Amino acid sequence: MRFILIITTLHRTSELQRFLRSAKDQTYQNFEIIIVDQNDDDRVARLLDEFSCLTIRHVRSARRGASSGRNIGLNCPWGADIVAFPDDDCWYPPDLLARVAKFFRTHPEWQGLTGRSVTGEGLPSNGRWHYVSGRVTLANAWNRATCFSMFFRSPVAKAISFDETLGCGANTPWGGGEDMDFLLQAIRRGSRVFFDPTLTVCHPEWSTSGETCSIREKAYSYARGMGRVLRKHRYSVHLVAYQVIRPMGGALLSFAKGNAWGARYHWTVLKGRVQGWVAPISPEEQTPPMDAATTRTSASSSMSSAQSPPRAADAAEMPTSRAGGIL
Numbered sequence: 001m002r003f004i005l006i007i008t009t010l011h012r013t014s015e016l017q018r019f020l021r022s023a024k025d026q027t028y029q030n031f032e033i034i035i036v037d038q039n040d041d042d043r044v045a046r047l048l049d050e051f052s053c054l055t056i057r058h059v060r061s062a063r064r065g066a067s068s069g070r071n072i073g074l075n076c077p078w079g080a081d082i083v084a085f086p087d088d089d090c091w092y093p094p095d096l097l098a099r100v101a102k103f104f105r106t107h108p109e110w111q112g113l114t115g116r117s118v119t120g121e122g123l124p125s126n127g128r129w130h131y132v133s134g135r136v137t138l139a140n141a142w143n144r145a146t147c148f149s150m151f152f153r154s155p156v157a158k159a160i161s162f163d164e165t166l167g168c169g170a171n172t173p174w175g176g177g178e179d180m181d182f183l184l185q186a187i188r189r190g191s192r193v194f195f196d197p198t199l200t201v202c203h204p205e206w207s208t209s210g211e212t213c214s215i216r217e218k219a220y221s222y223a224r225g226m227g228r229v230l231r232k233h234r235y236s237v238h239l240v241a242y243q244v245i246r247p248m249g250g251a252l253l254s255f256a257k258g259n260a261w262g263a264r265y266h267w268t269v270l271k272g273r274v275q276g277w278v279a280p281i282s283p284e285e286q287t288p289p290m291d292a293a294t295t296r297t298s299a300s301s302s303m304s305s306a307q308s309p310p311r312a313a314d315a316a317e318m319p320t321s322r323a324g325g326i327l
Helices: 014-024 042-049 065-073 096-106 153-157 177-189 211-233 235-255 261-279 292-304
Strands: 002-009 031-037 056-058 082-084 112-118 150-153 193-203
Touching: 002 014, 002 065, 002 096, 014 031, 031 042, 042 150, 065 153, 082 096, 082 153, 096 112, 096 150, 096 193, 096 292, 112 177, 150 153, 177 193, 177 211, 193 235, 211 235, 211 261, 235 261
Parallel strands: 002 031, 002 082, 031 056, 112 193
Antiparallel strands: 082 150, 112 150
16 A cells, blocks of 8 residues: 655755654655655755655645645656645654554545644644544544645545645635645545544644744634635534634633733634635635534534544444554
């Protein structure tokens, strides 16, 4: 079972080197890396001399943006069974690809697999995560995936693309959400995606790197992207309200504790999500409405699955171990 790992990189050298070293240390080595290099200099070319033992395709691109780069990688000719989209500042635990390969070999009924993001110290990063394994749905996807923790069978990934109006470098107000949009497209097409909380990818927690205006600006851009995706996929009003109430609660709690910066941060996230949701969008850009019954079931699952095990009907089809992870 062969992997294709598609990385878009810009302005990062030591971080990309760290990822490539983690790829070199994988216990499972049947993979190829496509690096879509959006730099104006030769930093990536110089770096690759260290990794001649890896199969790496270096693709230069003048087009900027994470979504654009991933689509370039998807459109390159390649033959692989599993597709992944690592960030240039993430890194893989040594047994990650071995575990993912084993999952897809032993569970042909699943077309995708997701895991959690953690720091190098093993702490949760880049979002609020569920801790019970199970199927990824339209409602719980926001707590069960991020771009660099998603793996798809190649026919699924080749059938869709990243929305180039979303994500870092897109030159639009929507600075995030492109990964969730990609995942939601796959789910809407009928792909069965499994979430395993014991499957982790390492990534720094950017939101705690300092109380700076740039952090709030980044959070604002990401939040607007999230709101845009919620609107694009026609999420119900009560699910959107849930995503708005959370940062509102965070802002009020921070204010009560005297944490002015935290209150401003959460208010910025709230404002961004609302702005992304209410911004005009053409009917052609939107997906079909979510089925009402599916929405109710998914919403209930989303709000309870962090504490409760899957329902018996769902558990019967989920490949879990005693630890809750993949077999």
